[in-house]
Amino acid sequence: MNTDNEVLIKVEKLHKRFGDTEVLKGINAEIRKGDVLVVVGASGSGKSTFLRCLNLLEEPSDGKIFFEGTDITDKSVNINLHRQKMGMVFQQFNLFPHMTVLKNMTIAPIKLLQMDKTTAEEKAMELLKKVGLQDRANAYPSQLSGGQKQRIAIVRALCMNPDVMLFDEPTSALDPEMVGEVLEVMKQLAKDGMTMVVVTHEMGFAREVASSVAFVDGGVIVEQSDPKSFFENPQNTRLKDFLSKVL
Amino acid sequence: MNEFFESISKSFTKTFITDDRWLQLLKGLGVTLEITFFATLIGIAVGFLIAIIRSTHDMTLGNKKCRKFSDYILKFLNFICNIYITVIRGTPAVIQLMIMYYVIFASSRNGIFSAILSFGLNSGAYVAEIVRSGIMSIDKGQSEASRSLGLNYTQTMIWVIIPQAIKNILPALGNEFIVLLKETSIAGYVALQDLTYVGNLIRSRTYEAFFPLIVVALIYLILVLILSALLKKLERRLRSNEH
Numbered sequence: 185m186n187t188d189n190e191v192l193i194k195v196e197k198l199h200k201r202f203g204d205t206e207v208l209k210g211i212n213a214e215i216r217k218g219d220v221l222v223v224v225g226a227s228g229s230g231k232s233t234f235l236r237c238l239n240l241l242e243e244p245s246d247g248k249i250f251f252e253g254t255d256i257t258d259k260s261v262n263i264n265l266h267r268q269k270m271g272m273v274f275q276q277f278n279l280f281p282h283m284t285v286l287k288n289m290t291i292a293p294i295k296l297l298q299m300d301k302t303t304a305e306e307k308a309m310e311l312l313k314k315v316g317l318q319d320r321a322n323a324y325p326s327q328l329s330g331g332q333k334q335r336i337a338i339v340r341a342l343c344m345n346p347d348v349m350l351f352d353e354p355t356s357a358l359d360p361e362m363v364g365e366v367l368e369v370m371k372q373l374a375k376d377g378m379t380m381v382v383v384t385h386e387m388g389f390a391r392e393v394a395s396s397v398a399f400v401d402g403g404v405i406v407e408q409s410d411p412k413s414f415f416e417n418p419q420n421t422r423l424k425d426f427l428s429k430v431l
Numbered sequence: 432m433n434e435f436f437e438s439i440s441k442s443f444t445k446t447f448i449t450d451d452r453w454l455q456l457l458k459g460l461g462v463t464l465e466i467t468f469f470a471t472l473i474g475i476a477v478g479f480l481i482a483i484i485r486s487t488h489d490m491t492l493g494n495k496k497c498r499k500f501s502d503y504i505l506k507f508l509n510f511i512c513n514i515y516i517t518v519i520r521g522t523p524a525v526i527q528l529m530i531m532y533y534v535i536f537a538s539s540r541n542g543i544f545s546a547i548l549s550f551g552l553n554s555g556a557y558v559a560e561i562v563r564s565g566i567m568s569i570d571k572g573q574s575e576a577s578r579s580l581g582l583n584y585t586q587t588m589i590w591v592i593i594p595q596a597i598k599n600i601l602p603a604l605g606n607e608f609i610v611l612l613k614e615t616s617i618a619g620y621v622a623l624q625d626l627t628y629v630g631n632l633i634r635s636r637t638y639e640a641f642f643p644l645i646v647v648a649l650i651y652l653i654l655v656l657i658l659s660a661l662l663k664k665l666e667r668r669l670r671s672n673e674h
Contacts, residue, residue, distance in 0.1 A: 239579055241575055241579065243579065264578075264581050264582070264583045265581070267578065267581040268580070268581030271579070271580075272575075272576075272579035273577065274570050274572055274576060276570075278570075278572040278575065278576035279572060279576075280573065280576070280577075280595075280597065282592055282594050282595055289578075291582075291590060292581060292582060295513055295582060295586060295590070296580075296582065323635050337576075340580070341579075341580070344580060344581065350579075389607035395633070400667070415480065
């Protein structure tokens with residue numbers, strides 16, 4: 185953990201209810217600049233809901249989320265401005281099917297950052313080069329493989345120069361042989377110092393890249409530690425049980 | 432045999448040539464096209480407006496309670512839209528047309544204007560439901576991805592949701608315009624001399640039923656064929672954008 189770095193996201197007593205079911209029951213977390221927090225847990229434990237609360241795709245029922253010092257759960261805050269600084273990658277990629285790869289990547293910077301088209305496209309091409317997809321710039325999403333789509337989705341978010349990247353099970357919808365190429369991009373991103381919150385089932389990724397791993401069970405974080413002690417010396421019995429099943 | 436041809440040629444002449452009746456038909460066609468064109472524009476405008484209000488209401492409020500002042504406005508607008516759709520879909524177009532002409536515009540008795548407005552508002556209710564179903568058919572992930580980039584609700588609608596929705600609803604929308612074109616044939620009820628009215632007028636003057644009615648039917652058929660072809664072309668162009 186980079187304990188000296190400034191706190192980027194601070195979550196206090198986060199609750200989320202869907203009707204009568206309480207999915208999140210008081211989550212506290214702190215994410216510092218440069219951290220890679222990997223969130224694991226069984227399906228239905230609330231880990232995706234937690235992630236989606238961070239940029240308010242789900243509206244928290246209770247609790248506070250501070251992003252760069254601002255309480256974004258405050259109704260008077262313009263969430264759109266903060267979302268520009270929080271990139272998000274989804275399980276189902278969610279590329280815009282009616283736009284080319286280049287348009288997918290440049291629409292937000294052009295509309296929101298008032299970037300002119302040439303500058304935005306140059307930046308997009310640079311990012312495409314990084315993930316080895318510069319020759320697909322004018323393709324439509326339906327012409328891409330799953331792994332390619334997800335890599336595009338990652339660089340689309342990066343086009344906005346975010347301060348943090350949220351990953352919601354980015355490899356779960358991929359064919360096994362395509363998981364590697366996406367994880368590779370994420371590893372590179374972590375190496376470049378990007379702050380990341382990753383919900384995933386890829387334990388290898390967690391062990392190798394995470395600065396901290398959190399285990400969510402029953403709507404709370406029951407254990408959080410550095411990857412080494414998380415995987416080799418788990419304390420919580422539910423976590424031990426979970427790890428024995430997935431490892 | 433000769434007699435047969437002679438009678439056909441006589442009917443034909445009576446129907447189209449005498450008193451320049453072909454010119455009357457042409458003018459009728461003009462009226463039909465004028466009403467259809469402007470009513471379509473009104474229908475699209477009203478339809479999209481209502482669809483956006485209704486789907487915004489369904490997506491953001493749903494069954495939730497109102498919390499802000501703008502929530503109450505949205506709920507009220509949604510309520511008005513629901514009544515509008517219910518009334519328009521629940522009453523015959525010809526009654527709506529006559530109410531527009533004899534009641535609402537009773538003082539001016541402007542037939543063309545009444546008809547355009549009446550057909551436009553009628554079509555709007557149907558277009559609204561088509562567009563709404565198109566908006567609702569777009570995967571939630573699309574709007575989530577757009578919002579996560581920082582685009583606001585309106586920008587998401589304009590750049591991400593509606594372009595995809597239009598592509599999905601184009602066949603249904605085309606169908607609605609075809610129905611609208613043919614529905615204008617009731618314009619004669621408010622003394623408008625549209626294609627159907629002129630055809631019927633010629634029939635009653637000449638006591639010839641076959642030519643005027645068949646020709647009017649053929650003209651409608653050709654119009655619909657042209658409209659279908661244009662829509663198909665548009666559809667293909669939109670699809671080629673995506674593969």
